[in-house]
Amino acid sequence: MTYYGTTDFNNDNYSYSDDSSSICSDQKKHKEELQKMKKLDPGFFIINRYKYSEKFKKMKPTKVELYRSSGIPDHKIRNAVTGFYEKLRVGRFESDLLFKVILATGETGNIPEQLYFDSPEQYEKHCNVIVSDSVKKAWKQKYDDELEYQMKRKSTESKTNTHIC
Secondary structure (H helix, E strand, O other), X not given: OEEEOOOOOXXXXXXXXXXXXXXXXXXXXXXXXXXXXXXXXXXXXXXXXXXXEOOOOEEEEEEEEEEOEOOOOOOEEEEOOOOOEEEEEOOOHHHHHOEXXXXXXXXXXXXXXXXXXXXXXXXXXXXXXXXXXXXXXXXXXXXXXXXXXXXXXXXXXXXXXXXXX
């Protein structure tokens, strides 16, 4: 419990604050503002999925918040979970560093959504789905191949940019 101002209880400048209620109120207000901002974002959308609840011992509906990426080549990729724009671009080989999902379940209307995740595991956890081991292995191979290519390219670029004085 914190008292601000004077200890004169008749003073209009006196205020009382229970720190925990103030923090909870601020957090709730912040969360509400964040939700309003998300709804204004044209790339933000929500799908409904079912998740098993240990507490209730049955499947419970849950909302999954996602951010779409443009399907237009050379546009920046947006992380489906965080909403942050990556340095990577749609349609380039470097996009193999991310796990791409086309959401064509009808949950978003007639137009399938293109989503990018850091890994198959991030997709599994966030969307409450299971990705087969064969898909994970194929993505890991593409990821490793692209990473190796990027490293070789940087190595050759640095060699060609070396100047002798």
